[in-house]
Amino acid sequence: MSSAAPSAEPRNKTRESLKHHGVRLTRQRQILLDLIDNSGEHLDAERLFQLAKLKDPKLNRVTVYRTLKMLKESGLVDELDLMHQAGDQHFYETRLKQEHAHIICLRCGRVEEFFGEPLQKLRRQVESHFGFQIMLARTEIGGYCAHCQALRAQEMREVAEQPALPPVRRKPL
């Protein structure tokens, strides 16, 4: 990684957009926007709150929820469920990237992104087929990544040999 802030341009785009909607750029919101734009991960409200607290220990969890709600309603972030792999919380990502599907490994929790023409094609077909005006789209695919397929096979063998152990769901790597 270079030392230059990689999100300088997108961040500005986001801030422009907010100003247009008459939204105040408070210190708290700047912190949260930075985190959402910069962290490569898919953050949930709690994780975002923990990260934000490092920069401003007085920042409240409620402010995180309110900011996320506002960003979602302004169309600046997308809300994901990631197949509820880690619970029922929601995850967030900027809408600056091209549309993509999320591929979630149900064993290790790893999330891959898939960009590909079927997504655009689906969009176009839905629009023309129903005369539908698409505002948001979300595709999530759950299953087992190449790595975990092998490990799962191994685990099944072990369970078969030791019937005393129930087939508990393993924690992420």
Added chain:
Amino acid sequence: MSSAAPSAEPRNKTRESLKHHGVRLTRQRQILLDLIDNSGEHLDAERLFQLAKLKDPKLNRVTVYRTLKMLKESGLVDELDLMHQAGDQHFYETRLKQEHAHIICLRCGRVEEFFGEPLQKLRRQVESHFGFQIMLARTEIGGYCAHCQALRAQEMREVAEQPALPPVRRKPL
């Protein structure tokens, strides 16, 4: 619609599958299975509970949750979020149908289903691209149906004329 029970065959399929997993077909589960297979809607736990109570007033909400969890883990039903259009609850449908996307109108809440080859194509591409073993897939598209696009335009005009009224989100039709 004919007078014959339309789900006699699928219901048996489901029951077979459950027996294979060593699951008991209790009275409560039969009621819930019938409702899920037969009602054309996408039911959430609460609605399913209300409908089930009509057939057995003693049936408990917890049993609904436990049954849904079991059906989901057995791969017999799919869990949907429907873009959280109506709150954060989950919706359920049998897995007997072919894979399809759910198209949710953000104004009236109506849900359409879209079957089309982009979904299969996406599946195949993800499998081959990542060597991924897909267990479940979910595509949800939110926006405005043809009917509501016109109504929304009308609403926007009204709001522009009477700035006193805030642009509240309208209830479903």
Added chain:
DNA sequence: GTTAGTGCAAACCTTTTGCAGCTCT
């Protein structure tokens, strides 16, 4: 100076858990 936004506490909604008693097979 106004009005929007924040923090705090408390409520809320959906879902899960512990446990005693009941019921399918």
Added chain:
DNA sequence: AGAGCTGCAAAAGGTTTGCACTAAC
């Protein structure tokens, strides 16, 4: 008979709301 399932009560997890105070414009 006995494991599996149910009902009840209570808790948990995630998110929202009411209200007084604060800060951005």
